[in-house]
Amino acid sequence: MKIIFQTLMLLCVALLFAQERAMEGQSLPGRLSIRYQPPAVTLRANLQDGNGNQALDAEESSTLRVTASNAGPGKALEMQFRLSKNSLASFLTLPKTSESLAVLQAGENKIIEFPLNTGLETLNGRVSLRLEANEKNNNPIAPLDISLETRAFLAPELAMTDMGINDAQGTYAYGNGNGKIEKGETIEVKAIVQNRGQGEAGNVTARVEVTDASLFFIGKSEFALGDLAAGAFREISFAVTVPPNYSGTSQLPVRLKISEARGRYGKTEPLNLALNETARRAADVTPQQVNIAGYQQTNVNINAPPALTVDVDAHIPATAMSNPKAVAVVIGNQDYQTRDVPKVEYAQRDAAMVKEYLLKTLGYREENIIYLFNASKAKLEATFGTEADHRGQLFSYIKPNESDVFVYYSGHGAPDVENKQGYLVPVDADPAFVRLNGYSLGTFYKNLGKLPARSVTVVVDACFSGGSESGMLVRNASPVFIQVENPALAAQNAIVFTSAGGGQISSWYPEKRHSLFTYFFLKGLSGEADANRDKKLTIAELNAFINEQVPHLARRLHNREQTPLLLPGLELLGNRAQTVLVQF
Numbered sequence: 001m002k003i004i005f006q007t008l009m010l011l012c013v014a015l016l017f018a019q020e021r022a023m024e025g026q027s028l029p030g031r032l033s034i035r036y037q038p039p040a041v042t043l044r045a046n047l048q049d050g051n052g053n054q055a056l057d058a059e060e061s062s063t064l065r066v067t068a069s070n071a072g073p074g075k076a077l078e079m080q081f082r083l084s085k086n087s088l089a090s091f092l093t094l095p096k097t098s099e100s101l102a103v104l105q106a107g108e109n110k111i112i113e114f115p116l117n118t119g120l121e122t123l124n125g126r127v128s129l130r131l132e133a134n135e136k137n138n139n140p141i142a143p144l145d146i147s148l149e150t151r152a153f154l155a156p157e158l159a160m161t162d163m164g165i166n167d168a169q170g171t172y173a174y175g176n177g178n179g180k181i182e183k184g185e186t187i188e189v190k191a192i193v194q195n196r197g198q199g200e201a202g203n204v205t206a207r208v209e210v211t212d213a214s215l216f217f218i219g220k221s222e223f224a225l226g227d228l229a230a231g232a233f234r235e236i237s238f239a240v241t242v243p244p245n246y247s248g249t250s251q252l253p254v255r256l257k258i259s260e261a262r263g264r265y266g267k268t269e270p271l272n273l274a275l276n277e278t279a280r281r282a283a284d285v286t287p288q289q290v291n292i293a294g295y296q297q298t299n300v301n302i303n304a305p306p307a308l309t310v311d312v313d314a315h316i317p318a319t320a321m322s323n324p325k326a327v328a329v330v331i332g333n334q335d336y337q338t339r340d341v342p343k344v345e346y347a348q349r350d351a352a353m354v355k356e357y358l359l360k361t362l363g364y365r366e367e368n369i370i371y372l373f374n375a376s377k378a379k380l381e382a383t384f385g386t387e388a389d390h391r392g393q394l395f396s397y398i399k400p401n402e403s404d405v406f407v408y409y410s411g412h413g414a415p416d417v418e419n420k421q422g423y424l425v426p427v428d429a430d431p432a433f434v435r436l437n438g439y440s441l442g443t444f445y446k447n448l449g450k451l452p453a454r455s456v457t458v459v460v461d462a463c464f465s466g467g468s469e470s471g472m473l474v475r476n477a478s479p480v481f482i483q484v485e486n487p488a489l490a491a492q493n494a495i496v497f498t499s500a501g502g503g504q505i506s507s508w509y510p511e512k513r514h515s516l517f518t519y520f521f522l523k524g525l526s527g528e529a530d531a532n533r534d535k536k537l538t539i540a541e542l543n544a545f546i547n548e549q550v551p552h553l554a555r556r557l558h559n560r561e562q563t564p565l566l567l568p569g570l571e572l573l574g575n576r577a578q579t580v581l582v583q584f
Contacts, residue, residue: 036074037072037073037074038072038073038074038137038139039070039072039073039074039075039076039104039106039135039139040070040071040072040139041068041069041070041071041072041076041079041104041133041135041139041141042068042069042071042141042142043066043067043068043069043131043133043141043142043143043144044066044067044069044144045064045065045066045067045131045144045146046064046065047062047063047064047065047116047148048062048063048064048065049062049063050062054149055148055149055150055151056092056116056118056122056127056148056149056150056151057118057122057150057151057153057154058091058118058119058120058121058122058151058152058153058154059118059119059120059122059153060117060118061115061116061117062115062116062117062118063113063114063115063116064083064113064114064115064116064129064146065111065112065113066081066111066112066113066114066131066144067109067110067111068081068101068104068109068110068111068112068133069108069109070104070105070106070107070108070109071107072106073106074106075103075104075105075106076101076103076104076135076136076139077102077103077135077136077137078100078101078102078103078135078136079100079101079104079133079134079135079136079141080098080099080100080133080134080135081098081099081100081101081112081131081132081133082097082098082131082132082133083096083097083098083114083129083130083131084097084129084130084132085127085128085129085130086127086128086129089127089128089150090121091118091119091121091122091123091150092116092117092118092119092122092127092150093116093117093118093119094114094115094116095115095117096114096115097114099112099114118150120153121153122150122151122152122153123150123152124150124151124152125149125150126147126148126149126150127147127148127150128145128146128147129145129146129147129148130143130144130145130146131143131144131146153199154197154198154199154230155197155198155199155265156195156197156198156199156200156201156228156230156260156265157195157196157197157265158193158194158195158196158197158201158204158228158258158260158265158266158267159193159194159196159258159267159269160191160192160193160194160256160258160267160269160271161192161193161194161196161233162191162192162309163189163190163191163192163271163272164189164190164309165179165181165187165188165189165190165273166187166188166190167179167180167181167182167185167187167188168348168352168373172186172188172218172219172237172238172239173185173186173187173188173239174186175187176371177348177352177371177373178352178355178371179352179356180275180276180277181242181252181273181274181275181276181277182242182275182276183242183243183244183245183246183275184242184243184244185241185242186218186239186240186241186242187239187240187242187273188237188238188239189208189237189238189239189240189254189271189273190235190236190237191206191235191236191237191256191271192233192234192235193206193225193228193233193234193235193236193256193258194228194231194232194233195228195229195230195231195232195233196231197230197265198230199230200227200228200229200230201227201228201260201261201265202227202260202261202262203224203226203227203260203261204224204225204226204227204228204234204258204259204260205222205223205224205225205258205259205260206222206223206225206234206236206256206257206258207221207222207223207256207257207259208221208222208238208240208254208255208256208257208271209221209254209255209256209257210240210252210253210254210255211253211255212248212252212253214243214245214246214247214248215240215241215242215243215246215248215252215253215254216240216241217238217239217240217241218238218239218240218241219238219239220238221238223236228260240252240254240273242275246275250274250275250276251270251272251273251274251275252271252273252274252275254270254271254273255268255269255270255271256268256269256270256271310512310513310514310519311512311523312353312512312514312519312522312523312526313349313353313356315526316353316356316357316360316361316526317360317361317525317526317527317582317584318360318361319360319361319362319363319582319583319584320583321361321362321363321582321583322363323362323363323364323404324363324365324368325368325399325402325403325404326362326363326364326365326368326403326404326405326406327368327369327370327394327397327398327403327404327405327406327453328355328358328364328368328369328370328405328406328407328408329369329370329372329383329384329394329406329407329408330351330354330355330358330369330370330371330372330407330408331351331372331373331375331380331408331409331410331411332347332348332349332350332351332352332372332373332374332410332411333347333374333375333409333410333411333412333424333425333426333427334346334347334348334373334374334411335374335427336412336425336427336429337427337428338428338429338430338431341412341425341430341431344410344411344412345508346410346508346509346513346514346515346518347410347411347515348373349513349514350410350461350514350515350518351371351373351408351410353514353518353522354408354410354459354518354522355369355371357522357525357526358406361525361526361582362406362525362581362582364406368397370383370393370394370397374427375411375426375427376426376427376428377426377428377429377437377438377439379426380424380426380439381439384439384443384444384447384448385443385447386443387440387443390446390447390450390451392447394407394451395447395450395451398451398452398453400452400453401452401453401454402454403453403454404453404454404455404456404457405448405451405453405455405456405457406456406457406458406459407448407456407457407458407459408458408459408460408461409424409459409460409461409462410461410462410515410518411424411425411427411461411462412424412425412431412462413425413441413460413462413463413464414431414434414438414464415434415464415465416434416435416438418435419435421435421440421441421442422440422441422464423435423438423439423440423441423464424438424439424440424441424444424462425438425439425462426438426439441464445458445496448491448494449491449494451491453491453493454493455493455494456491456493456494456495457494457495457496457497457581458494458495458496458497459496459497459521460496460497460498460499461499461506461515461517461518461521462499462506463499463500463504463505463506464502465500465502465503465504465505495539495566495567495568495573495576496565496566496567497521497542497543497546497564497565497566498564498565498567499515499516499517499518499550499562499564500517500562500563500564500565501561501562501563501565504560504561504562504563505560505562506562507553507554507557507558507560507562509553509557516550516553516554516557516562517546517550517562517564520545520546520549520550520553521542521546523545523549524537524541524542524545524546525537525542525581525582527582527584528545529541529542529544529545529546530584531544531545535583535584536580536582536583536584537580537581537582537583537584538577538578538579538580538581539566539573539576539577539578539579539581540570540573540577540578542581543564543566543570543577546564547563547564550562550563550564551563551564
């Protein structure tokens with residue numbers, strides 16, 4: 001038995017030795033020879049490119065990822081990989097052309113990577129790559145012939161696509177808010193820099209430059225805008241002070257220099273800022289970034305950025321109308337001093353544009369317009385008079401029976417919760433005590449009715465419900481809106497446009513940077529309300545246009561009711577409803 005056991009042990013050892021030799025490609029003579037089991041290696045490849053469009057774009061770093069798979073019963077040893085390219089593809093660089101794997105076990109997958117870099121001179125077409133592999137025991141591995149699409153360089157096109165100013169009091173601006181650049185003012189300028197081309201612009205900067213040392217900046221004058229893809233844009237904002245003793249040219253020597261990383265696709269543009277001329281007004285919003293992506297890079301659609309100017313601001317009709325004896329009061333109450341009283345977002349902009357329409361469209365004279373920004377109670381009383389005396393500044397401007405009067409107010413209105421009367425809210429008033437520090441609507445209309453004017457037109461963009469676009473004005477009051485009677489103007493030659501009914505809120509129109517009512521009031525004055533296109537805009541046409549547009553947009557944008565009113569109504573106006581407001 002001992003001899004049999006020893007013989008079996010020797011046989012097992014011999015078999016194990018023979019198997020190991022066979023796996024290394026060796027064979028044993030005689031009966032102990034074991035058959036060799038080879039690997040079965042296949043290759044596949046995919047492209048990982050910078051922008052994911054599965055093409056080699058100019059100036060792009062990509063990676064060719066190769067997956068080696070072994071589906072055979074044996075392992076592959078000491079594999080060598082070699083990548084080569086078509087000799088004509090001089091724009092393509094292969095930082096690494098060879099790679100190795102020590103072992104690839106049966107059933108195993110491994111990934112190797114080859115970086116690919118393209119230059120600026122890349123052409124539209126295709127490039128051919130060949131990947132070859134061999135293994136220690138010369139087991140066959142089929143090579144890969146790889147064809148990749150290449151795309152030529154797409155140039156960026158940098159430009160200033162819009163520009164506007166703010167000359168009223170703000171973060172940097174300090175001026176009178178009349179929309180003109182004047183000596184002694186600090187104006188805030190907003191501009192849009194956009195890539196209008198198809199290619200990306202890298203490391204974009206914008207620098208504001210002046211060639212007159214008497215002009216100087218407040219705040220930043222150089223801006224790092226980062227990378228701008230096709231269609232992308234950035235907004236910049238800066239302030240320029242024009243000293244009172246400025247003696248340079250009326251066309252201010254201010255320009256914007258735009259540059260990018262390659263140093264060849266920048267641009268220098270004048271800002272076209274002129275003294276004493278009405279300038280485009282900048283919006284008070286920051287456009288958001290637009291990312292434009294598409295599989296076909298050459299088909300990128302370049303969308304215009306949100307405009308810094310609005311149609312009713314930019315396209316004010318200039319008519320031949322002249323009304324040299326007409327008098328106007330235009331009020332924009334935007335910034336309130338009392339804590340918790342919200343800002344009236346677009347009041348200044350509304351008032352400024354109403355003034356422009358008075359000057360350019362209705363033929364008023366600048367010296368006959370009383371323009372009040374953030375008016376206090378004392379200023380309202382000085383302008384319109386008090387309960388005891390109606391002879392304020394407006395009264396003194398009028399030529400009896402010859403002057404047409406136009407009054408516009410944008411700001412908060414509020415009710416007194418006890419007497420249910422409405423009040424204009426001065427910027428120094430507390431709506432909780434509005435009966436003491438507000439300006440009564442009753443007094444307002446009564447004093448206007450005592451004016452010896454030929455006609456009176458009043459436009460009030462405010463609500464008197466106790467609510468506002470930003471919340472309740474009256475602290476500790478019920479959130480149920482308070483109904484307030486709107487006093488009628490006693491004069492027979494007067495009309496009143498109001499933005500909302502007694503229990504409603506006057507809405508904003510953020511897209512247009514105006515209140516909803518004032519936007520369509522101006523839109524109507526621009527000619528859109530001339531329903532029969534006879535070049536004559538009547539009271540009835542303007543009222544119909546406003547009441548068609550405002551209620552619809554208030555529901556659509558804010559899910560609320562807002563119904564503008566005309567006082568007295570059309571039935572009481574009779575033939576006066578056909579009075580021509582604008583002759584185009």
